[in-house]
Amino acid sequence: MRVSKKPVLYSILIGLLLMTISYFFQPLMPFQSIAHRGASALAPENTLAAFEKAIELGFDYIELDVRLSKDKQLVVIHDANVMRTTDGEGLIEDLTVKEIKKLDAGSWFSPAYAGERIPLLNEVLKEVSGKTGIIIEMKSPENQPGMTEILANMLHSFKPDNEIKVQSFHINEIKKFHQLAPEIPAGLLLSKHLDLFHLASYREFASFLSVHHLLLSKSFINQAELFGFEIYSWTISKQYQFADMQRLGVHGIISDDEKRIPDSIIYVLITPFLKGQDFFKTLLA
The missing domain is CATH 1.10.10 (Arc Repressor Mutant, subunit A)
Structure with a gap:
């Protein structure tokens, strides 16, 4: 049958x-657009070219990563190793700025960007000052002694014309940064479900949460907003994901290029x- x-x-x-x-x-819902490592779908990530492209496209913020060089300079790069995004090899922490500046950080992406260099954070701050906001992620600060203090001191001395925010996955380092620079918004990056009971304690040192988009829900965002958090989602690449995030009511969307919802x-x-x-x-x- x-x-x-x-x-x-x-x-x-x-x-x-x-x-x-x-x-x-x-x-x-409206949202703040955040360029992930600059406009990294259109130019080599974490380079001045990518940041300039993001400004050209009208992003509200650029998001970038920092690590410490051997000589304790803040270098703008995502990976601990330079192999993926340059023609060199080795760990950033084992290279001096002089050595880092010899590396080609553009050819891997396109011959059009041959000769693009890895920038220092102070170079980026000067280049984009007054043009767009900046969200700085401290990469593995718990394994790089002094990073948090160096970053706080740099931002104190720079006095930028644009809004700057600092974020990290590491709770203790964000706490420390907030103590050193309470006037600069600090945030936590989240890649796993957050216990809502922790929201109140996190609010003592963080003003925003950057959350993997698959972890977000309307109820979570509503709860976070009750404590005064802004919520950013990462990293969005598909058009329907933009729509989903807008309907959830996130405050910012981190993406690689200029995609918008028609x-x-x-x-x-x-x-x-x-x-x-x-x-x-x-x-x-």
């Missing part, structure tokens, strides 16, 4: 229709279907 699949298909279609209608009536009714209507592509592939297999 064959069982008709029509009721199941009708149920799926009705569910998709209701999901589309529900999705359509959720407003797209204000067309057609896009809003098809977004649930884009999100369900994997489901349909499984269904039709």
Whole structure:
């Protein structure tokens, strides 16, 4: 005896229709655009070229990473090792600034960027001053003695014309930074679920939370806002993810390029279907 699949298909279609209608009536909230390592889909990450491209595109902030060189200078680079993004090798902590400045940080991305150099943080601060905000991530500060103090001292002496924020995954270093520079907004990066009971204690030293987008929910954002946190989501690359984050009401979206949500009714209507592509592939297999 064959069982008709029509009721199941009708149920799926009705569910998709209701999901589309529900999705359509959720407003797209405004957000601050944050360029992940600069406009890193369009220029080599964490270089002046990427930061200039982000400014050209109108991002509200650039996000960058810092590590300490052998001679205790703040270098703008994501990885501990220079191999992925330069023509050199070795750990940043084992190289002096003079050695780092000889490396080509652009050719790996495109021949058009051959000769691009790894910048120092003070060079970036001077270059983008007054043009855009900056979010500085301290990379592994717990393993680089003195980084937090050096960064706080630099920002105190620089007195920038634009807004600067500092973030890290390491709670104790963010606490220390807040004690050293309470006037500069500090934030925590989160890659796992946060116990809501900790929000009150985190608010003593952090004013924003940068959260992996898969961990975010409307209820979490509402709870965080009650404590006065701003919520940033990372790292967004697909158009429907922008829409999801806007509908959740995040305050900032960290992304690699200039992608934005088109204000067309057609896009809003098809977004649930884009999100369900994997489901349909499984269904039709």
